[in-house]
Amino acid sequence: xxxxxxxxxxxxxxxxxxxxxxxxxxxxxxxxxxxxxxxxxxxxxxxxxxxxxxxxxxxxxxxxxxxxxxxxxxxxxxxxxxxxxxxxxxxxxxxxxxxxxxxxxxxxxxxxxxxxxxxxxxxxxxxxxxxxxxxxxxxxxxxxxxxxxxxxxxxxxxxxxxxxxxxxxxxxxxxxxxxxxxxxxxxxxxxxxxxxxxxxxxxxxxxxxxxxxxxxxxxxxxxxxxxxxxxxxxxxxxxxxxxxxxxxxxxxxxxxxxxxxxxxxxxxxxxxxxxxxxxxxxxxxxxxxxxxxxxxxxxxxxxxxxxxxxxxxxxxxxxxxxxxxxxxxxxxxxxxxxxxxxxxxxxxxxxxxxxxxxxxxxxxxxxxxxxxxxxxxxxxxxxxxxxxxxxxxxxxxxxxxxxxxxxxxxxxxxx
Ligand SMILES: *Cc1c(COP(=O)(O)O)cnc(C)c1O
Numbered sequence: 001x002x003x004x005x006x007x008x009x010x011x012x013x014x015x016x017x018x019x020x021x022x023x024x025x026x027x028x029x030x031x032x033x034x035x036x037x038x039x040x041x042x043x044x045x046x047x048x049x050x051x052x053x054x055x056x057x058x059x060x061x062x063x064x065x066x067x068x069x070x071x072x073x074x075x076x077x078x079x080x081x082x083x084x085x086x087x088x089x090x091x092x093x094x095x096x097x098x099x100x101x102x103x104x105x106x107x108x109x110x111x112x113x114x115x116x117x118x119x120x121x122x123x124x125x126x127x128x129x130x131x132x133x134x135x136x137x138x139x140x141x142x143x144x145x146x147x148x149x150x151x152x153x154x155x156x157x158x159x160x161x162x163x164x165x166x167x168x169x170x171x172x173x174x175x176x177x178x179x180x181x182x183x184x185x186x187x188x189x190x191x192x193x194x195x196x197x198x199x200x201x202x203x204x205x206x207x208x209x210x211x212x213x214x215x216x217x218x219x220x221x222x223x224x225x226x227x228x229x230x231x232x233x234x235x236x237x238x239x240x241x242x243x244x245x246x247x248x249x250x251x252x253x254x255x256x257x258x259x260x261x262x263x264x265x266x267x268x269x270x271x272x273x274x275x276x277x278x279x280x281x282x283x284x285x286x287x288x289x290x291x292x293x294x295x296x297x298x299x300x301x302x303x304x305x306x307x308x309x310x311x312x313x314x315x316x317x318x319x320x321x322x323x324x325x326x327x328x329x330x331x332x333x334x335x336x337x338x339x340x341x342x343x344x345x346x347x348x349x350x351x352x353x354x355x356x357x358x359x360x361x362x363x364x365x366x367x368x369x370x371x372x373x374x375x376x377x378x379x380x381x382x383x384x385x386x387x388x389x390x391x392x393x394x395x396x397x398x399x400x401x402x403x404x405x406x407x408x409x410x411x412x413x414x415x
Pocket of ligand 1: 115116117118121144145147206211239241242266267275276
């Protein structure tokens with residue numbers, strides 16, 4: 001079968017998948033226009049089926065910290081595939097990746113690999129409920145933790161883009177067990193903990209909010225969450241699916257010096273293949289079967305090919321890499337600011353907000369001029385720069401985004 005044009009593949013996809021896609025934001029509803037059909041990626045570039053080349057800031061929505069088809073990752077995957085498996089048994093690959101993760105994120109004494117960030121968040125919440133014997137959890141408005149029923153309450157990411165506050169098909173009783181607080185507002189958390197004294201199992205937070213656009217934690221916010229959860233006997237869960245191994249070698253918990261009880265991981269640790277993990281204090285994770293009473297399993301969990309891709313990726317992420325990527329991200333941020341834009345950035349995560357000032361919470365993020373974002377998005381796309389197709393998604397820089405690409409991006413943005 002020959003490679004068809006973008007239009008032809010799009011039409012075939014439209015007849016097969018809801019909205020023509022296998023994940024909602026890909027459909028471009030938030031920016032108008034039609035989805036691309038991608039066929040190749042190399043370093044910071046992606047090519048569509050018509051042969052158009054883009055500087056890629058989507059980065060697969062987070063995993064591609066070292067760009068597309070990094071030779072070390074390709075080689076690791078090839079070697080792992082050729083070794084056969086999976087085996088339905090433990091392999092050295094998962095032990096090696098787990099040790100690497102733990103060495104960089106010491107709050108993770110033990111962990112469990114799963115197949116997506118969704119699964120990881122869902123399982124971490126299950127552990128927190130088991131550990132505390134409590135039912136309620138607190139999340140933040142605009143925080144995204146995957147699509148498990150209980151987390152589709154005031155969620156960010158695609159759920160914002162589509163203006164679906166929760167989701168059809170989530171029962172009232174499940175939704176009622178999720179309380180919502182305001183990001184960067186400790187008093188809103190304290191109020192929920194007060195009202196539901198002794199009933200809150202966990203507070204789950206993206207330590208840097210990245211699914212309402214990038215919204216950094218205000219000074220003292222994460223420390224405050226640590227203190228409030230300690231006082232309430234609730235488990236503090238950092239969802240570092242995006243920030244883990246991106247904003248610092250040890251994630252947001254290292255960058256801000258706040259230690260959670262449980263951490264949720266995904267994206268980068270799979271090197272571009274499907275993955276998730278949850279981990280934390282040993283006595284919490286040892287509640288998981290077969291060590292403990294919390295059931296959680298996965299046929300393909302710890303898949304040797306995925307583990308090899310993740311290990312190869314993390315091994316590339318040496319401390320000097322963070323310095324280099326941060327310098328380029330800073331140059332991009334400053335250039336965009338000089339072009340008159342409101343930019344928020346943490347490490348290699350960045351959002352241009354169509355609002356006078358970058359927002360501090362989801363309510364402010366929603367005030368952005370999404371039509372203006374759509375116009376900007378299409379102008380950049382026409383100039384060969386592919387941004388995430390929503391105001392509420394972060395731009396992801398990789399180690400492969402060199403100065404020339406940053407310059408081309410800035411030239412497109414200020415034209
Ligand atoms: C992407 C994401 C998830 C969900 O991960 P999937 O692998 O898409 O299920 C959870 N939390 C955060 C913060 C994310 O960005």
